[in-house]
Amino acid sequence: MNKVRFGIIGIGKMGSQHCMRFTHGLIKNAVLTAVCDISPDRKKWAEEKLVSKGVEFFDDYKSLIDSGKVDAVLIATPHYDHPVIAVYALEKGLHTLIEKPAGVYTKAVREMNEVAAAKPELVFGIMYNQRTNKLYRFAKELVESGRLGGIKRINWIITNWYRPQAYYDQGGWRGTWAGEGGGVLINQCPHQLDLFQWLGGMPVSVTAHAEIGKNRNINVENDVTAFMEYANGATGVFITSTHDFPGTNRLEIDADKGKLVIEGGKLTFTELAVGETEFNAKNKKFMPRIPSKKIKKSIGLIGQAKMFFFEQHTGIINNFVSAILFKTPLIAPGADGIRGLTISNAIHLSAWTGEKVVLPIDEDKFIEELEKRKAEEKIKSKKQA
Numbered sequence: 001m002n003k004v005r006f007g008i009i010g011i012g013k014m015g016s017q018h019c020m021r022f023t024h025g026l027i028k029n030a031v032l033t034a035v036c037d038i039s040p041d042r043k044k045w046a047e048e049k050l051v052s053k054g055v056e057f058f059d060d061y062k063s064l065i066d067s068g069k070v071d072a073v074l075i076a077t078p079h080y081d082h083p084v085i086a087v088y089a090l091e092k093g094l095h096t097l098i099e100k101p102a103g104v105y106t107k108a109v110r111e112m113n114e115v116a117a118a119k120p121e122l123v124f125g126i127m128y129n130q131r132t133n134k135l136y137r138f139a140k141e142l143v144e145s146g147r148l149g150g151i152k153r154i155n156w157i158i159t160n161w162y163r164p165q166a167y168y169d170q171g172g173w174r175g176t177w178a179g180e181g182g183g184v185l186i187n188q189c190p191h192q193l194d195l196f197q198w199l200g201g202m203p204v205s206v207t208a209h210a211e212i213g214k215n216r217n218i219n220v221e222n223d224v225t226a227f228m229e230y231a232n233g234a235t236g237v238f239i240t241s242t243h244d245f246p247g248t249n250r251l252e253i254d255a256d257k258g259k260l261v262i263e264g265g266k267l268t269f270t271e272l273a274v275g276e277t278e279f280n281a282k283n284k285k286f287m288p289r290i291p292s293k294k295i296k297k298s299i300g301l302i303g304q305a306k307m308f309f310f311e312q313h314t315g316i317i318n319n320f321v322s323a324i325l326f327k328t329p330l331i332a333p334g335a336d337g338i339r340g341l342t343i344s345n346a347i348h349l350s351a352w353t354g355e356k357v358v359l360p361i362d363e364d365k366f367i368e369e370l371e372k373r374k375a376e377e378k379i380k381s382k383k384q385a
């Protein structure tokens, strides 16, 4: 194979942008040959924009996957379907790239991962496009090289996912348990929850508070504060919302050899001359300061926006194609999707039960609680009708 033939399943807002990345020549060594959507409007769009370019339209994902016209699929449907379609594609021998989140609940995602693991000849990736962000990549290097030292505290305030009522009033699958599987945790934050664990590792327990419809008329959470504990005694706090304006996007990691802050398109690493543990063991002064130097990297807010629109998703798709053709390591392996989702499910479960959740989560309990919310939502919408 010298060009990977791609099919995109779900050509709504995100899927149609992915189509354009192919038709504008941004994806190397690959060609878009097929697309699929269940919506007549999207079919019309595909007929106008893609069919003339030789792209075939399907209104059913199984027909696209079975068509023999694609070597790989990119799945950009609503969340519940990601593992369902991915399992079908992998079982039919297609390389598979899923949009975030990996799914709504870990049980389905774990089963998807098992299918993928049984097919090591297939590339399985996830669209964690923010892993291509240069600042987070530098942070990852600092963590992995040991230069940052043992992490003591990781805090992320990510409240700049502002979504007004009009966003939720678009209707469809958004802002509901049945359609989306949650709110800010499952739609907007999977990127940060992934980076949170990519940089800080997995917590051993989660205690959380999540408010449903704060300042918004929605059924799902849009204001979350979660506290995490780690095996080495470190702690983490993750705060997110969709109703604060202006919001904040600040990641702060305190570690033995320094402090890392990423905010506003800038990274600042305050590197200690000597690790705090070692310093403290020898120090005799009451109020000392540990000598340090500052290392700064900046891409700025405009650079960050440019990267988001033109480089991040394109980077993940190009890396996925390279993994198929040249065995390049994946930036975001599909199997990693369960990690951020586990934190997300644990936050929901803790908020629902009012209890600390110890990982691994009780998958059946999570599904039971989710189903309760879906049933209540159904009754509510019947009453409103």
Ligand SMILES: NC(=O)c1ccc[n+]([C@@H]2O[C@H](COP(=O)([O-])OP(=O)(O)OC[C@H]3O[C@@H](n4cnc5c(N)ncnc54)[C@H](O)[C@@H]3O)[C@@H](O)[C@H]2O)c1
Pocket (backbone or CB within 6 Å): 009, 010, 011, 012, 013, 014, 015, 036, 037, 038, 039, 042, 060, 061, 076, 077, 078, 079, 081, 099, 100, 101, 127, 129, 172, 187
């Ligand atoms: N990585 C990112 O930066 C990013 C940004 C936005 C959205 N997303 C993700 O992309 C996915 C899609 O989001 P969106 O905003 O494009 O939603 P959307 O509603 O605009 O598009 C989803 C499309 O999927 C179609 N669809 C639904 N079920 C289908 C099925 N069974 N088979 C084929 N098509 C089906 C719908 O008709 C719709 O056109 C979600 O997982 C979302 O979280 C990712």
